[in-house]
Amino acid sequence: MDVHSISTKCTRTEFVGTAVLDTIGLVISGVDDTLLKEMNIGTRYHTLGLFSSRTGAAGQITAVDDAVKATGTEVLSIEFPRDTKGWGGHGNYIVIGGNDVSDVRHAISLALELTNKYAGELYISESGHLEFAFSANAGGALSMAFNAVPGEAFGFMAGSPAAIGLVMADTAMKASAVHITRYMTPSIGTSHSNEVILAISGDASAVKEAVLQARQIGLELLIGMGSYPEIPGEPYL
């Protein structure tokens, strides 16, 4: 097996593209029936779009959320591997379905493009990491992953080591009138990641204010651990 005989420019029809944070987008047209049954995602679609990263979840799910809304496709499953390339958080593994190969391919392509934006609110230092997300109008992906209220604004914050996440959550709740759609800790809801996660819904300006105040105190605490974070994307909030 000489792996160097294989090109880095993948020509398989399954390959759609890649994005930051070891994200890959793929399409399966006419998935094998036996495999589809094992997947336990229903069988109404035989064209599947796959979206998967080593690091980060909320940013990519927000990207998929927008991509699915913009195309005739549907989110079928969202999973949170405990990964992050050695850091304390999650990766993601998302399956979408559609009736038409070109729709599904377009949705995955769009999600890859948007990931380069929405993964911008990730901050990774020697000591830990922070992740934020915001959507003015949550759809099916955010609803499936974090119980977001469809059509309402949605905010997300995760802090690691976990204690930082809880102070961020408390700060967000005190910042404005939002409601909690999901609360996660190493033992509750996560795949044992070293994070406290808060997902919130509500009025767009209230949600954004809560996320921004959480980000400010989260960064102060993380940097207070002694080193500055790297920002693999481009912050957008």
Add this chain to the structure above:
Amino acid sequence: MDVHSISTKCTRTEFVGTAVLDTIGLVISGVDDTLLKEMNIGTRYHTLGLFSSRTGAAGQITAVDDAVKATGTEVLSIEFPRDTKGWGGHGNYIVIGGNDVSDVRHAISLALELTNKYAGELYISESGHLEFAFSANAGGALSMAFNAVPGEAFGFMAGSPAAIGLVMADTAMKASAVHITRYMTPSIGTSHSNEVILAISGDASAVKEAVLQARQIGLELLIGMGSYPEIPGEPYL
């Protein structure tokens, strides 16, 4: 967002301090009521102390155990994220409560100080790691985390790759008359860490002898894998 505008000297009232192994100590005074309900740790305290590390659990829990005994505070929850910055073990996330902000702050501050001692029995090599802990007099934290008998001596040993931990456990049980308070493996009780863990209670000299014999064989086996461990703290046993 210019993160370099933030100082590494955190001035937030929530910030208490840091310790080895990416440990941070924080205090929340007057935690948000809605968040407190989600936390599911009871509601009798509104002042919470938070203690959280990327790497290590038993050492830090032993430190919190002593700190809580020395102050008017109580342990409310202990969780084991699967973390260790890419190694095969756990981090920790601990919440304590108290009626008085200065008590809680003092407890967290003391736990940080003691962590620099109790995290001393951590040995990390290229191949795996070992962790040990000993308390002459277990309290609420060790009892909650490892079912330690309050007031009795307590010993802890973890070895990774997991097989080393089992030989350490067998050696400890043959070394002296102690009883098992908790037995953990990748599938039993851990958050899928690559460890076998044994927690023991009993007479102080018996427990210490068991831990020391486990440490000796554990180090011989780990070093037998070909490289010497780094010791991020200062061994105290």
Add this chain to the structure above:
Amino acid sequence: MDVHSISTKCTRTEFVGTAVLDTIGLVISGVDDTLLKEMNIGTRYHTLGLFSSRTGAAGQITAVDDAVKATGTEVLSIEFPRDTKGWGGHGNYIVIGGNDVSDVRHAISLALELTNKYAGELYISESGHLEFAFSANAGGALSMAFNAVPGEAFGFMAGSPAAIGLVMADTAMKASAVHITRYMTPSIGTSHSNEVILAISGDASAVKEAVLQARQIGLELLIGMGSYPEIPGEPYL
């Protein structure tokens, strides 16, 4: 504690040897009765063989499978720590039993030797990893771990990020007439690893063809993420 006083040539009777991927093989003769009860693996054997790695599972389980068949020993438990030294996959922790110390030691020794071969189908790049295994004749270890049909050929494929694993699985199912014995994802059956895993049984040439086609597309997709994998062993398929 001066760890440098300990030799890297371990002389403990428990020590059998090591292999690639931080694999260690150990033997306990006359395991402590109280500990044995906690282990919950039955009590008919008091001589235990231990086998444990930081990285990889299918290759080592295939090695143990052959080793157990060649000796008078039996597989008692197989666990999948979420480890891989910071990568997205599993390690392994396997306990075997036998009536005779020399049998058990021989089985572990053989499993270490075979691991250097069977772990050959592991490919780790900056972006993710792939693992493959094949046995012409599955035995007790592969049956316990992946529901392989004893006596039939067995094939295994895992891809990370998880999406790559699903395309490999689909490709394998379309390649030849095999049946699925296990399907695993970050949330189903794994310890939250960032993988889709497919285990298959069937006719030897059909199984091998399915694994080889999965390997080909898996490598094309992984390399399409932008970097070539390292191969810690020697590919054997």
